[in-house]
Amino acid sequence: MIKTGAEIVCECLVREGVEVMFGYPGGAIMPVHDALLEYPIHHVLTRHEQGAAMAADGYARASGKVGVAIATSGPGATNLVTGIASAMMDSSPIVCITGQVASYLIGGDAFQETDVTGITLPITKHNYLVTQADELAQVIREAFYIARSGRPGPVLIDICKDAQLEETEFVYPEEISLPGYHPPSHAPMSELQKAAELINKAKRPVILAGHGVMMSGGIDELKLFAEKTQTPVAMTLLGLGALPASHPYALGMMGMHGEAYCNNAIQNSDLLLAFGMRFDDRVTGKLREYAPRAQKIHIEIDPSEVHKNVAVDVVLVGDLKTILNDLTPLAEPSDHEEWLDTINEWRADSEERDILSWPDEDQLFTAHVIKSFWKTTDGDEILTTGVGQHQMWTAQYYQQEKPNRLITSGGAGTMGFGLPSAIGAWFAHPEKEIWTIEGDGSIQMTIQELATAVQEGANVKIMIINNNFLGMVRQWQEFFFDKRYAATPLTGPDFVKVAEAYGIPAMLITENKEVPNAIKFAKNTPGPVLIEYQVEKEDAVYPMVPAGAALDEMIRRPISREEKAGAK
Amino acid sequence: MQPTLIAKVENKPGVLNRVASLFRRRNFNIESMNVGRTEDPDISRMTIVMENQDIDARKVEANLYKLVNVIDVQDVTNHPTVLRDLALIKVSSTPDQRSEISNLANIFRAKIVDVAPDSVIVEIAGTEDKIEGLVELLRPIGIQEMVRTGQVAMLRGTSTGVRHTPGANGNNNIKSKNGRQLN
Numbered sequence: 001m002i003k004t005g006a007e008i009v010c011e012c013l014v015r016e017g018v019e020v021m022f023g024y025p026g027g028a029i030m031p032v033h034d035a036l037l038e039y040p041i042h043h044v045l046t047r048h049e050q051g052a053a054m055a056a057d058g059y060a061r062a063s064g065k066v067g068v069a070i071a072t073s074g075p076g077a078t079n080l081v082t083g084i085a086s087a088m089m090d091s092s093p094i095v096c097i098t099g100q101v102a103s104y105l106i107g108g109d110a111f112q113e114t115d116v117t118g119i120t121l122p123i124t125k126h127n128y129l130v131t132q133a134d135e136l137a138q139v140i141r142e143a144f145y146i147a148r149s150g151r152p153g154p155v156l157i158d159i160c161k162d163a164q165l166e167e168t169e170f171v172y173p174e175e176i177s178l179p180g181y182h183p184p185s186h187a188p189m190s191e192l193q194k195a196a197e198l199i200n201k202a203k204r205p206v207i208l209a210g211h212g213v214m215m216s217g218g219i220d221e222l223k224l225f226a227e228k229t230q231t232p233v234a235m236t237l238l239g240l241g242a243l244p245a246s247h248p249y250a251l252g253m254m255g256m257h258g259e260a261y262c263n264n265a266i267q268n269s270d271l272l273l274a275f276g277m278r279f280d281d282r283v284t285g286k287l288r289e290y291a292p293r294a295q296k297i298h299i300e301i302d303p304s305e306v307h308k309n310v311a312v313d314v315v316l317v318g319d320l321k322t323i324l325n326d327l328t329p330l331a332e333p334s335d336h337e338e339w340l341d342t343i344n345e346w347r348a349d350s351e352e353r354d355i356l357s358w359p360d361e362d363q364l365f366t367a368h369v370i371k372s373f374w375k376t377t378d379g380d381e382i383l384t385t386g387v388g389q390h391q392m393w394t395a396q397y398y399q400q401e402k403p404n405r406l407i408t409s410g411g412a413g414t415m416g417f418g419l420p421s422a423i424g425a426w427f428a429h430p431e432k433e434i435w436t437i438e439g440d441g442s443i444q445m446t447i448q449e450l451a452t453a454v455q456e457g458a459n460v461k462i463m464i465i466n467n468n469f470l471g472m473v474r475q476w477q478e479f480f481f482d483k484r485y486a487a488t489p490l491t492g493p494d495f496v497k498v499a500e501a502y503g504i505p506a507m508l509i510t511e512n513k514e515v516p517n518a519i520k521f522a523k524n525t526p527g528p529v530l531i532e533y534q535v536e537k538e539d540a541v542y543p544m545v546p547a548g549a550a551l552d553e554m555i556r557r558p559i560s561r562e563e564k565a566g567a568k
Numbered sequence: 569m570q571p572t573l574i575a576k577v578e579n580k581p582g583v584l585n586r587v588a589s590l591f592r593r594r595n596f597n598i599e600s601m602n603v604g605r606t607e608d609p610d611i612s613r614m615t616i617v618m619e620n621q622d623i624d625a626r627k628v629e630a631n632l633y634k635l636v637n638v639i640d641v642q643d644v645t646n647h648p649t650v651l652r653d654l655a656l657i658k659v660s661s662t663p664d665q666r667s668e669i670s671n672l673a674n675i676f677r678a679k680i681v682d683v684a685p686d687s688v689i690v691e692i693a694g695t696e697d698k699i700e701g702l703v704e705l706l707r708p709i710g711i712q713e714m715v716r717t718g719q720v721a722m723l724r725g726t727s728t729g730v731r732h733t734p735g736a737n738g739n740n741n742i743k744s745k746n747g748r749q750l751n
Contacts, residue, residue, distance in 0.1 A: 121586065122593050126636040129582075146636060180578055180639040303630035303733040317733055 003170040005133035005163045006031035009097065010039040011170065012140040018068050020044060020059065020427045022052040026072020028099030028112060031164035044427070044456055047448035049076050051420035053083020054446070056094045058384060058421025061407045063428035066147050067094040073101055074112030077158070078119065082414055084154045085123040089411025090238060091211060093152035095143050102162040103131035116158045125153030133166040138173050145176060150183030151302040152215060184301060187316035187323050195297045195314045196330035202271035204339045205231045208254065211238035212276015212301065214403045218321035222275065225328045230336040232343060234262045236277050237395055238410045245399035251343065255283035256545045257392040260554055261346035263545070267552040269294045276300065276320045279309040280411065289550035299323050353557045364512055364535045366390060366465050370397035372515035373463070382425055383435040384408065386418040386442025389471035392541045394437050416445025422460045423453055433459045433523065440466040440492045450502040453528040461522040462530040464495050467537045475540045479555065499530035506530040570599060571618040571625045571645045572721055574729065578637040579605070579612045586635050587614065594631055596623055600718030611639065615721045626732035642729030644721055654717045655699050657690045660710030669709065676702045687712055
């Protein structure tokens, strides 16, 4: 069958199961947008290409499928870059399609020509430059396979305009051949046995559960292993939900803003079991003093992550779910009551310090907002966040009972991620409402996507935590820069009026007791709703491990207002 | 011996750039990298010599496997290997110095491949040490220019290099204890 390159792109996307894509048109990608009208794929017009890449990422994480973003050449493609880098750091499977100038113009600095495959080389799992229509079917098949398999990640396909227009015989490749790409699955038995030996003699083990647990679909396997070996489970930001927060072995989040008892457990452990996580500096603190008495087992699909930051004793390279299925039968049931009791003592101390234990004096702390939100929604919502203090408070107080519910930019820490990723997530679950918790700084990086939400009727509920500061940087300035608030005070817009200008119902909340009603209002109003919370301006996220300090050298929250005043 | 890796990669445009970009990104300093065709037109072969002993060959291998176009990586450091480097050395030479240079070249089994009124070009292939040896002897006479290919390596006989992370690329025939194929 003779088809144009643009038609082949659409045909292949349909065959990959693509139903929705996020993008922005432009000269060099017009043939594909034109052809799209004839295919059952819904194109969501974002207001900036960065929003398209982030929406594709949100869609991918909420659906478990590959998200697709599309943009034109030059500035269209370069605007995708931040979204692609985020997806790379968080191993999110997206395919980005960009238009490129005609193949005979390449290298001549043509209008809107940019070396996009060059720019995205270090931030994609793989990328392609396609100059002929007859390469397209093969390339698109490979791209989707690479994006979703092994350690998932973004793949970019840059397609010259003449290749989009060229007609060729369309043959759908039944098979793909990638001689250099074979994601590992099983780990060798010899290594599994070494791991089992360490597990069976451990007295104070801790599991470190990362994004990989969910990526491999190993939720049940993790629970089975943890319960059989009585091992508490600490989670990374992207690993939250791997074990339900209410599970007695769940230790919550580890790391810079992790729970103190969780970090203490890691530091005092004699065996760390790293499951699909990569020892990011935000979870280890000072490497030389990280879990000094612990032996370490690392289960990881990407061999380049092994020994990268932390040298480990046993390496199991492969798919986490597969490996846990092989490993759990080798582990003996263990009794770690004493260890769990010790951790629970630390836990009690943390609860005492919790701001929720402070007497209510009509101050609105973000912790109150998130906790009320959690209670009002039974902790059962899919939510996305921006990046900053509000993100950490969400991780701490919206306790995740189920996997894949918290969509947040972890590795890259990309501000502005919340709104576009929520729109993407809604297309994965159009029957649900999707919540996004944003800061007043973060939301303004991608606030134009309010228009996208309105145009699509996306059921996204936007909560803005407004403290009139770039709060996380302000917090660092408070602790480490002598309260010199350089470039962090924000004179925000009136977010309620902004919402109204877009036709979005909105309200401003200043008191704790109003929070449940606001959330009910948002739930009962169809389509996008915006709630602005005017919160305490100079609250800080506790605990905090200062950058470069050991994991148990935490700045803790003062135990009361009086102590806080005394500390000043 | 400096850490030396042999990588088989798909013979496609841009693969050299991908490898070079990876090394820069991960801060792996290389002494030399040689790329060339092989017996199979679809496969190119790289010989990568790392700058110093501190670089962990395992780490380089694991990172190379992140590239979709990299088919196989072997660490041949301290393995029975034929290593060759080719150098062209242009040496200042008056007519009466030519015989001295020619003698030195003969001792090193090097060849004089060009003679000009005031210089000659010496071609030498061999191990790094051997080339260094000749260079040191020619230096007092006056080296005008030198170019070297960087090392190429081939394992002797049936010996194989080290694959540090078995199964890293999923295709290394790992078997479980009962002989079941795991990959």
